Every structure is written in C-alpha cells, then in structure tokens.
Amino acid sequence: MIKDFYVLDFSYDVEEGKPVIYIWSVDREGNRVVVLERNFRPYFYAVIDGEVETIAEEVRRLSKPESPITRVEPVEKKYYGEPVKALRIETVIPAYVRTYRDSVAKVKGVREVLEADIRFYMRYSIDSGIRPFYWFQAEVEEVKDNKFRVKHVYNLVKLLKVFEDEPPRLRVMAFDIEVYNKYGFPDPRRDPVILIGVWTEEGGRQFINEDGDDLKIIRDFIKFVKEYDPDVILGYNTTGFDWPYLLERVKARNVKLEIGRKVNSEPSQGTYGHFSVVGRLNVDLMGFAYSVEEVKVKSLDNVADYLGVMPKSKRVNLEWYQIPEYWNDKEKRKLVIQYNMDDAKSTYLLGEVFLPFGEQLTMLTGLPLDQLAMASVGYRVEWLLMREAFKFNELIPNRVEREYEGYKGGLVISPKQGVHENVYVLDFSSMYPSIMIKYNIGPDTLVKGECEDCWVSPEVGHKFRKSPEGFYKRILQRLIQERREVKKAMDEAKDEFTKRKLDERQRAIKVMTNAFYGYMGWLGARWYSKEGAEAVTAWGREIISASAKLAEQEGFEVIYGDTDSIFVKGNEEKVDKLVKEISSKFELEIKVDKKYKKVFFTENKKRYAGLTFDGKIDIVGFEAVRGDWCELAKDIQREVIEKILLYSVDDAIRLVREAVMRLRRKEFKIEELIIWKSLDKGLDEYEVDAPHVVAAKKAIKAGYAIFKGGKIGYVIVKGAGKVSDRAEPYFTVKDPSRIDVDYYIDKQIVPAAMRILESFGVKESTLKSSGFDIMSFFNKK
Structure with missing residues (x-):
C-alpha cells in the first residue's frame, strides 16, 4: 500500500543483529504510527591515494564477524571543493563504524577517514531526505508488533517522495514538578515529589501527593502520559532538574519511568544534553529562552513575564526555599498547588511562542526539535551544511580540536x-x-x-x-533567494495563520544566514x-x-x-x-x-x-555594563535614559536625587536591592571571598544547598569589616533597617546613573545632595 506520513522524530535499535530505524510519524488520518526502515546500513568514507583495488582489499581484510564489512565501493567525491578518490565502507552494526574508523585509518594509502562520527539515524535522514516536519510518501506493508504504543506499524518497502504540506494537529503537553526540599537543595534519594502539574489544550491537571508517598502520583503521571499520548512534551529546565530528578527518584523505588512510545523505554540523556523520550519530542524550552537577551536571569517566571504570556502580577510567585514551609501550612499549601499549576501553564504558553520558530529551524536543519532546542547555533548551522554537502557530493570534514586563534573584528x-x-x-x-x-x-x-x-x-x-562557486556561497545564495520568495508569499498571503507561519520561516532563514560567518570562525566547526x-x-x-x-x-x-x-x-x-x-x-x-x-x-x-x-x-549596551547591579540600580539607569530623551538632564538628576532620598528614608523593598551572581566554580575553588561566595557559604550554613552553576541572591547589610563580609543571602534578611543604605547609594544607584550622566558633566556630589532650596520653600506662598 502507498501512504503519506508526517515525520516527528527518529530513533533506532539493533534487532536480531541488524539495525532498524524507527521513523515516528502521524498519518493522514491522524493516527500515530511508526515506519520501520530495515535495509539502511551504516557506512563511512576513506579518502585514498594509490591503487584503489589494493587499498580496498586491505580494508576488506579488517572485517569482523560480529559486524562484517559488507561492501567497499570506490567513489568519486569532492573534499573542500577538490575532486578526490574515496572508498565507501559499509558495515552492519552502527557502533562498529567507529571501531573500523581507527583500523582503516592505519591502512597504507588511506589519507583520511571521514563521516564516521555521524549518528546513524541522522545519516539516514540526510541520505533519504526524510526529516522532521516534512511529509513523505512511501510504499509500506503493515506488520504486527506489540512493542510499540502506536496505532499502526509499517515496514518501509520503497520511498516515493518527500514533500511539504499542511501539518496534522499535534498533541502538546507541558509539565512541571515540585519537591519537598526541607533540608535545602532537593535530593531525589530522600525528598519526595509533592506535585506534578500538567497543562494541555484541554486545560490543567495535577497529581498531588497527599499522604507523603510520591510513588502513586508518579505512577498516575506515567499513566496520564500513556493515555493522553502527547507528540510533544514541553518543560522548562527539565534537562537540568525535572527529568534527572524523576529518573533518580523512580530508580530508588524500583519503578520505571516508562513514558515512551516503545514499550519499556525511559527518558535517556543524549546529544546536546537533552533527554530523549522515544517516539515523542521532549523539548526543554529553556534552550530557546537563551536567545531572549533582554532577560538576564532566565527563570520561567521572568521569561514568561517578559514575553507577556504569564505576567508575574497574575500568578503565584514563590521562592524554592519557601515551598516546604508553605506545604506544611494547610492554609498556604493551596498557594504551592497554584504555583505549580501556573508554572505548567506558563510552560505551555511559552511553547506557543517558541515552537513555531523552532519548527522552522528544524525544517531548515533537519535536526529534531528536542535536540535543536538545546543545540548551539553552531551545531544548527552545521547540520544544515551537512545536508547540503550530501547534495553537492562533498565529503564532510571531521571535527577536530583547535587552539584558540584571535583575529580583528568589525570596525x-x-x-x-x-x-x-x-x-x-x-x-x-x-x-x-x-x-x-x-x-x-x-x-x-x-x-x-x-x-x-x-x-x-x-x-x-x-x-x-x-x-567556481564555493560551498558557502552556493548555500547562502539559495537561502537568500528562498527568504525573498517567502517574504513575497507573506505579502500575498490572505490569512493571518499563513502570514505568521511564513514570517517564522523567513526569520529562521535570516537567523541561520547571519550565523554563517560566526560558524566559519567557530573553533568547533x-x-x-x-x-x-x-x-x-x-x-x-x-x-x-x-x-x-x-x-x-x-x-x-x-x-x-x-x-x-x-x-x-x-x-x-x-x-x-x-x-x-x-x-x-x-x-x-x-x-x-x-x-x-x-x-x-x-x-x-x-x-x-x-x-x-x-x-x-x-x-543599547547600558543594561549589560555590570551583572552585579540590583534591580533598583538597573531601573534607575533606565529611567535616567528616559528622562534625558523625553525631557532633560535636569529631570534625570532630580530622579536620582529622589531615589537617594527614598533609600535614606528606608522607603524601599528588600527585593529591589538583591544582587544576583552566578557561581561559576565550586565554592572551594574561589581564591578570594567575593560577596556572592560569602553569601553562598552562609546559605549553606543555614541549611540551604548551593551548587556550582547556580545563582545566589544577596544583599549588603550594615556592620564592620569588608563589603564581602557583610553579604547575606537575601532570604535570611527580613528587617529593612539592617540594609547598608550608604553602600547602595555609593556603589549601586549613583554609579549606575553616572554611567550616563557623567557624559553631561554631572558630578557624583550633585546626585547625592538633596538639592533642597530653602528660598523656594518660602516663595511657594
């Protein structure tokens, strides 16, 4: 039979000593299906100098019975644009490609071994042209196989064509977990999951741990995933927290987190650090949030607030350290429950913002959406180049380690x-x-x-x-021409949905095109x-x-x-x-x-x-001057800029003076004065006790676990000694009178304003003085 399939993702396994590629898809009737490619075999190339057949025979002798070399074929290829002779070496088990790579490289007459580090199912995607979010038409035969949780299983008989068409409606699910971390940073071997919040187009659903045993809610969550059967699972920092926590938690309880479309499959960490869920696209939206440069602290609530999908004023806002206290209080527990639901909903709504753009990037690069979300721009460009190289009969160079080489930038x-x-x-x-x-x-x-x-x-x-035209030139010309055509189609589009889709496409092409120069100078390219x-x-x-x-x-x-x-x-x-x-x-x-x-x-x-x-x-540029400014300092700087542009320098000076006076009158919230700083090293690796390091050590002493790679928020309090000695974790300071107001005036507010105002001849002393004119008081009457 001949059928059409919309591709979601790929995976593969070795069955009875032979590799099988799973093409996870949706058919025209909306059924979730898997198409099995059983005939594709792994291969790589050896660039050679010398007698072709002699070298080929030497390569054949390297064959191992566990995965024999099944074909050694002479081919004419190009390498960096130059014609070369090469051998295409095919085997059976994908893992043996790397084994043969090393032994083939030692054969006399082999100049270089190439393309042995391309993942097997991605190799198939490149060669066949089948890639995510495109349709393909194929002759298939249905088979019975109960190890898949799909409506139909097919063997691929013959690929007929790959094409673009309207996508089916995909099922999307967002989730978020909360854990009971009474003793500081959560430990999955000790601390139970108390909430799992889920959001779909049908609304919210929660699994609540009422009796202290989280095994039931985790099992209920697994059951829900299987029954709802999402094509896309969304999370925010699920790579860094939710998935590893859940996996470690169920491991301690002898249960499997079996949520994939293949029976017995659990989420597993793969390329670019993302967690793969077999048959589903498991997307960590934090990967897309990194591109939102305006948001410095990339927390879910900050990003959702900035993009307008869930304003902070319309949701419950809690700090992680408050969760056990609120959970233990019957009145406050409902706030934790709502907080979890707000997080799940925020994640779902962020997906509506990020996914259309991500889908277009996937269509350009062929990189599945879950991997693309966590891959750097360099890797995204590279997958596009690899696909184009195959079309141009160009061999793909190996990735090698290089020493840093600087060069002069733009004027x-x-x-x-x-x-x-x-x-x-x-x-x-x-x-x-x-x-x-x-x-x-x-x-x-x-x-x-x-x-x-x-x-x-x-x-x-x-x-x-x-x-003749080079590799980069040919691809860039095609991309620029395609963008022109997309923009023309956008102008002619009649409905808003089509316009938005085309706009995401042209934006994706623009981003990729502009990344080529940076990729060329990237040491990992x-x-x-x-x-x-x-x-x-x-x-x-x-x-x-x-x-x-x-x-x-x-x-x-x-x-x-x-x-x-x-x-x-x-x-x-x-x-x-x-x-x-x-x-x-x-x-x-x-x-x-x-x-x-x-x-x-x-x-x-x-x-x-x-x-x-x-x-x-x-x-431009001002907000990034210093990472160790509190929110009040950043706000003052922005408002100074607005006053200068909209009114005058004098208005800007008055603004700063008023802020200084408010601080002296203790008219502030502690939250405005928190300074956030990343811990790029372990605390024992810091040679100097900087304020954020001291604050982190105090947090640990108070029972809160702080780790390398995280952030610490601190405030400076009154007292004797160095500033660093007076840095306190913000959540341990409740009384505003403890705050060292002079520090914030002298080291935060005034310097932030002076970054701008010094260009206009303003002195620091002008900003610190009250500017009170006694005569103006009497003249008011």
Missing part, C-alpha cells in the same frame, strides 16, 4: 559624545553573508599560493578564487576557516570606513559606526540619495533602519540610547 567608529537630533541609522542588510557571497569566501576557495584570478582581502591579504572569518571582517571594515567618508562628502555628519551600520545626521531629503550611492558602490543592500528623533552617546563604544519618531526608546 567601530568612535561615537560623538552627547545628544544629537534627527539621526538616521544606515544598516547593511546581512553584510557578512553578502561579503561571503560577493568574494566567494570559504575554506574550499582559499588559495594560499599564487593566484591570477582571485579576490584579495584588504589588510590581511587572504586570497579566494573567483570561480567542521568547515572552519580563520582566514575566511578574518577576510570577512577586513572587507567589512573597509566598507564601513568608505561609507562613512562618502556620507561626509555628501554633507552628513557621521556620529557613530559599528560593524555593519553608520549613524548620520544631516539633510533628510538627501538620505535616500546617499543610500543609493553606497549601495551602488559596494553592490550591497543598505537601508535606513531607524530614524531617531533624539539619540545620545557616552564616550564608550556600543553604548547609546535613542528615541524614535514613533516614541519607542532603544537602549
């Missing part, structure tokens, strides 16, 4: 300090990808000797052949090229410098420039002409990205704030 034109009005930001669209295309840059086009027909990069002098990355920035510097000179010749004042944009002020009627001249000269797309009614710069690069003509305030 930054020093800002003209102060306030400027009517400023235009001229931005080169995708400058670095455009440079890579124009000058055919890549590791396969680099020429290290003499070259008669090459592009030569300025300053560094690296040479890249003009033809298979297609690494320091020369290429260095040449791109050199051409970029030349273009920005020349564009600035051209702007000045046309009568504009250049007040700032950074990597791929310049800020100019001058005659508005001449801006369009300037844009056309620059675009024509460099054959690159440039546009007026923003128009600022007012913008100000400090003397520091990459730090400015502007007010657009539609009333939006952009703040």
Whole structure:
C-alpha cells in the first residue's frame, strides 16, 4: 500500500543483529504510527591515494564477524571543493563504524577517514531526505508488533517522495514538578515529589501527593502520559532538574519511568544534553529562552513575564526555599498547588511562542526539535551544511580540536559624545553573508599560493578564487533567494495563520544566514576557516570606513559606526540619495533602519540610547555594563535614559536625587536591592571571598544547598569589616533597617546613573545632595 506520513522524530535499535530505524510519524488520518526502515546500513568514507583495488582489499581484510564489512565501493567525491578518490565502507552494526574508523585509518594509502562520527539515524535522514516536519510518501506493508504504543506499524518497502504540506494537529503537553526540599537543595534519594502539574489544550491537571508517598502520583503521571499520548512534551529546565530528578527518584523505588512510545523505554540523556523520550519530542524550552537577551536571569517566571504570556502580577510567585514551609501550612499549601499549576501553564504558553520558530529551524536543519532546542547555533548551522554537502557530493570534514586563534573584528567608529537630533541609522542588510557571497569566501576557495584570478582581502591579504562557486556561497545564495520568495508569499498571503507561519520561516532563514560567518570562525566547526572569518571582517571594515567618508562628502555628519551600520545626521531629503550611492558602490543592500528623533552617546563604544519618531526608546549596551547591579540600580539607569530623551538632564538628576532620598528614608523593598551572581566554580575553588561566595557559604550554613552553576541572591547589610563580609543571602534578611543604605547609594544607584550622566558633566556630589532650596520653600506662598 502507498501512504503519506508526517515525520516527528527518529530513533533506532539493533534487532536480531541488524539495525532498524524507527521513523515516528502521524498519518493522514491522524493516527500515530511508526515506519520501520530495515535495509539502511551504516557506512563511512576513506579518502585514498594509490591503487584503489589494493587499498580496498586491505580494508576488506579488517572485517569482523560480529559486524562484517559488507561492501567497499570506490567513489568519486569532492573534499573542500577538490575532486578526490574515496572508498565507501559499509558495515552492519552502527557502533562498529567507529571501531573500523581507527583500523582503516592505519591502512597504507588511506589519507583520511571521514563521516564516521555521524549518528546513524541522522545519516539516514540526510541520505533519504526524510526529516522532521516534512511529509513523505512511501510504499509500506503493515506488520504486527506489540512493542510499540502506536496505532499502526509499517515496514518501509520503497520511498516515493518527500514533500511539504499542511501539518496534522499535534498533541502538546507541558509539565512541571515540585519537591519537598526541607533540608535545602532537593535530593531525589530522600525528598519526595509533592506535585506534578500538567497543562494541555484541554486545560490543567495535577497529581498531588497527599499522604507523603510520591510513588502513586508518579505512577498516575506515567499513566496520564500513556493515555493522553502527547507528540510533544514541553518543560522548562527539565534537562537540568525535572527529568534527572524523576529518573533518580523512580530508580530508588524500583519503578520505571516508562513514558515512551516503545514499550519499556525511559527518558535517556543524549546529544546536546537533552533527554530523549522515544517516539515523542521532549523539548526543554529553556534552550530557546537563551536567545531572549533582554532577560538576564532566565527563570520561567521572568521569561514568561517578559514575553507577556504569564505576567508575574497574575500568578503565584514563590521562592524554592519557601515551598516546604508553605506545604506544611494547610492554609498556604493551596498557594504551592497554584504555583505549580501556573508554572505548567506558563510552560505551555511559552511553547506557543517558541515552537513555531523552532519548527522552522528544524525544517531548515533537519535536526529534531528536542535536540535543536538545546543545540548551539553552531551545531544548527552545521547540520544544515551537512545536508547540503550530501547534495553537492562533498565529503564532510571531521571535527577536530583547535587552539584558540584571535583575529580583528568589525570596525567601530568612535561615537560623538552627547545628544544629537534627527539621526538616521544606515544598516547593511546581512553584510557578512553578502561579503561571503560577493568574494566567494570559504575554506574550499582559499588559495594560499599564487593566484591570477582571485579576490584579495584588504589588510590581511587572504586570497579566494573567483570561480567556481564555493560551498558557502552556493548555500547562502539559495537561502537568500528562498527568504525573498517567502517574504513575497507573506505579502500575498490572505490569512493571518499563513502570514505568521511564513514570517517564522523567513526569520529562521535570516537567523541561520547571519550565523554563517560566526560558524566559519567557530573553533568547533567542521568547515572552519580563520582566514575566511578574518577576510570577512577586513572587507567589512573597509566598507564601513568608505561609507562613512562618502556620507561626509555628501554633507552628513557621521556620529557613530559599528560593524555593519553608520549613524548620520544631516539633510533628510538627501538620505535616500546617499543610500543609493553606497549601495551602488559596494553592490550591497543598505537601508535606513531607524530614524531617531533624539539619540545620545557616552564616550564608550556600543553604548547609546535613542528615541524614535514613533516614541519607542532603544537602549543599547547600558543594561549589560555590570551583572552585579540590583534591580533598583538597573531601573534607575533606565529611567535616567528616559528622562534625558523625553525631557532633560535636569529631570534625570532630580530622579536620582529622589531615589537617594527614598533609600535614606528606608522607603524601599528588600527585593529591589538583591544582587544576583552566578557561581561559576565550586565554592572551594574561589581564591578570594567575593560577596556572592560569602553569601553562598552562609546559605549553606543555614541549611540551604548551593551548587556550582547556580545563582545566589544577596544583599549588603550594615556592620564592620569588608563589603564581602557583610553579604547575606537575601532570604535570611527580613528587617529593612539592617540594609547598608550608604553602600547602595555609593556603589549601586549613583554609579549606575553616572554611567550616563557623567557624559553631561554631572558630578557624583550633585546626585547625592538633596538639592533642597530653602528660598523656594518660602516663595511657594
């Protein structure tokens, strides 16, 4: 029979000595099914120099009975764009590819062994073209197999085509657990799970531990997952906490966390640290939250609040250390229960924000969504490149360890300090990808000797052949063309759903395209090229410098420039002409990205704030100056910027003075003064007792477990000695009168404001004085 299948994920197992790939799918009728590919075999390549058949025979002699070498086939391939002779070496058991890799590498005449480190089911996905969130049509035969929790099981007979079409409706489930951690950081061997909250499109569901024994609620949770049968399981930091905790907890109770679509399968940790649930996409949304740069502390409540899916004002907010106290109190217990439900719902709603974009990235890269969520940008780009390499008959280089090599970055034109009005930001669209295309840059086009027909990069002098087109250029051209087509389709789309989907697609293409330059300079890249990355920035510097000179010749004042944009002020009627001249000269797309009614710069690069003509305030660089500022200091800095842009410097000064006076009058909440700091090392590894280290040690002494990689929140209290000695975990300080107000004025509030105001000639003493004019008091009457 011939049927269509929508792909969710892949996995594989070895059955009766042969590998079987499981293609987890949904059919046209909405049934959850698995298609079994039994005929695909693992293989790798050996690049050779010498007599082909002699080397091939030597390779055949390495065959082992446990997984024999079944085929050694001579092939013509390209390696970094150059034609090479290679052997395609096939075996039976995927794990033996790595075993044979080492022995084949020692055969005389073998120059290099390649593609032995590609995961078996991903190898199949690349070769067949079958990938998640696409449909494939195939001739299949139904078989009976009771080890799968699906409606139908099929053997794949013949693949007919892979295509894109409307997706089926997927079942999505979000979950969150709470544990009773009376003695500090939870220990799964000791501390029970008290709540498991679940949220689906049908609403919330909770499993509540009423009698102290969590085995029942864990079993009820397992039963629910099997019955609801989600295609996608969402969590937030489930990789770091929920899954390892549940797995360790059931292990201690001799129970299996059997929730996969294959009988007896439990979540298991795999590539990029994510936990895989067989047949389901288990997605940790924290991986996507890392891209939300505006949120510094990536807690679930912070991210959900920032994105507007669950404002903090509309949910229960608890700290982890409060849970045992609230759980023991019959009146407060309901707050813990609601807190858990709010977390599960927040996770589900975040999925609605992140998943559409993640799905498009998966369609571009072929990397299953659960892995993609936790993979770095570099790995995402690499999977796209690997798929393209297969199409181009290019061999995939091995990943190797490299020593760090620095190189000069983009040009930054020093800002003209102060306030400027009517400023235009001229931005080169995708400058670095455009440079890579124009000058055919890549590791396969680099020429290290003499070259008669090459592009030569300025300053560094690296040479890249003009033809034929390189690996990077071909892929980037295709992506840019695809994005144009998607944007055109978006303009023509009639319904909002289609528009949103296309917008996510073009955004995913843009993100991937712009990541190519960074990938090329990433030390972990298979297609690494320091020369290429260095040449791109050199051409970029030349273009920005020349564009600035051209702007000045046309009568504009250049007040700032950074990597791929310049800020100019001058005659508005001449801006369009300037844009056309620059675009024509460099054959690159440039546009007026923003128009600022007012913008100000400090003397520091990459730090400015502007007010657009539609009333939006952009703040760049200031919020990232120091990670050890309390919320009040950050708020004051932001408000100072707003006052300068909307009113005047005098208004900004008054704002800071009022904040100083409020602190002196003890009119503050302790929460405003918490300083958050990461513990990047174990406490015994710190040579100096910094404030956050001292606070962490005090927290441990008070019975709270603090670990490497976590964050500690502390406040500075009054007393003698160094500041670090007076750092206290914030949850141990209840009385506001203990706070060292002078520390917060002198080391937090005033310095945060002075980062901006010193550019306007303001002195610290001005901010600390009350500014009270006795005559103005008498003149009020």
